[in-house]
Amino acid sequence: MATLKDIAAYANVSSSTVSRVLNNDHTLSVSEVTRERILHAAKELQYTPVKIRKGTANGKDLEAPRIGIIFAQSLEEELVDPFFSSIRHGIESECSEKEIFTVKSFRLKGMKQEELLQDLDxxxxxxxxxxxxxxxxxxxxxTIVFINHKADEDLYDSVMIDFEKATKHALNHLFGLGYKKIGYIGGTEREHYINGSSIIEDQRQTVFERVMHEKGLLDSEKVYIGEYSMTEGYELMGQAIKQGNLPEAFFIASDAMAIGAMRALQQSNIKVPEDVAIVSFDDVDIAAFASTPLTTVKVYTEEMGRQAVKMLVDRLSGRSVPLKVMVPTKLIYRESCGALLKKQ
Structure with a gap:
């Protein structure tokens, strides 16, 4: 079956241009000659937009698209970072509710291209x-929907969160409580490909450093970077304790890392939030039950997964305009930031 790339190669234009012409995007500035060449190529190659196939369940006809899920993370990475396992749960829950029984999952690392040829919508x-x-x-x-990845908005649907807004919200909360000496503990963000990965910008760290620098408060020696895991949070806080002159507060880029960090503080008899305040990121289930309940940025990860399924089904049902959904975040106030102590 011909794809947009096949038409693009045949007509000598970009895939983005092909998509916008075939979707009747009137905002596209393209000559009539080019438009006709693309339409001719689509006809010659017998291009047909993917349609939802009919299936049956419990003796009833239903629309059952064959959906594949590609996880950029390894199983090990997913296990140590609940952010991604919660997204998976949202996808699976929405598929179950929509009676979509033909979901196939792949791990990107080592994935063979032919695996994608198995009749997926x-x-x-x-x-x-x-x-x-x-x-x-x-x-x-x-038809592709991306979660937590900024894709070509002219071609693909995506589900995102605003890391910059969320990080600023967390920092402004700490500033509002009077903290100025604020440290950062975070992980390494990676861009994945089939046979490996490469390190890329982590917006939480970038925004933290920019905001602190603008206020004249950045101490680069108080920025600790490892991997996104509880163990790394423990190790990095251990380094901070050993270095001495601890910040008054830390912004920690995941709840798992924050829980590990609090364990290191506890072992050194450093109290949270009396001695060091903490605000973290994600609001996984365990955050509310940590030794000191975490003030944290809530990310609606399960809803991100659900939205991706809805968008994919909607696209397969005929929607031609690609959409980007920005799922909001919310700062959840608990004991670790010290706000309750300051009110007493």
Whole structure:
């Protein structure tokens, strides 16, 4: 079956241009000659937009698209970072409610291209992936929804959160409580491809450093970077304790890292929030039950997964305009930031 890339090669234009012409995007500035060449190529190659196939369940006809899910993270990475396992749960829950029984899951690392040729209608890609990987997938499928990845908005649906807004909200909360000496503990953000990964910008760290610098408060020696896991949070806070002159507060980029960090503080008889305040990120289930309940940025990860399924089904049902959904975040106030102590 011909894809947008096949038409683009035949007509000697970009895949983005092909998509916008075939979707009757009137905002596209393209000559009539080019438009006709694209339409001719689509006809010659017998291009047909993917449609939802009919299936049956419990003796009833229903629309049952064959959906694939590609996880950029390894199983080990997912296990140590509940952010991604919660997204998975949202996808699976929405598929179950919609009676979509033909979901196939792939791990990006080592994935063979032919795996995508097994009669799928569309895929959901979870996590940051390289442009080369996007191209690999789009070579076989036109309908793709990305979660937590900024894709080409002219071609693909995506579900995102605003890391900059969320990080600023957390920092402004700490500033409002009077903290000025604020440290950062975070992990390494990676862009994944089939045979490996490469380190990319982590917006939480970037925004933290920019905001602190603008206020004249940045101490680069108080920025600790490792991997997104509880163990790394413990180790990095241990380094901070050993270095001495601890900040008054820390912004920690995941709840798992924050819980590990609090364990290191506890072992050194450093109290949270009396001695060091903490605000973290994610609001996984365990955050409310930590030794000191965490003040944290709530990310609606399960809803991100659910939205991706809805968008994919909607696209397969005929929607031609690609959409980007920005899922909001919310700061959840608990004991670790010290706000309750300051009110007493």
């Amino acid at each position: 569309g895929v959901i890609v979870v996590g940051r992936v390289s442009p080369e990987t996007v191209q690999e997938v789009s070579d076989h499928l036109d």
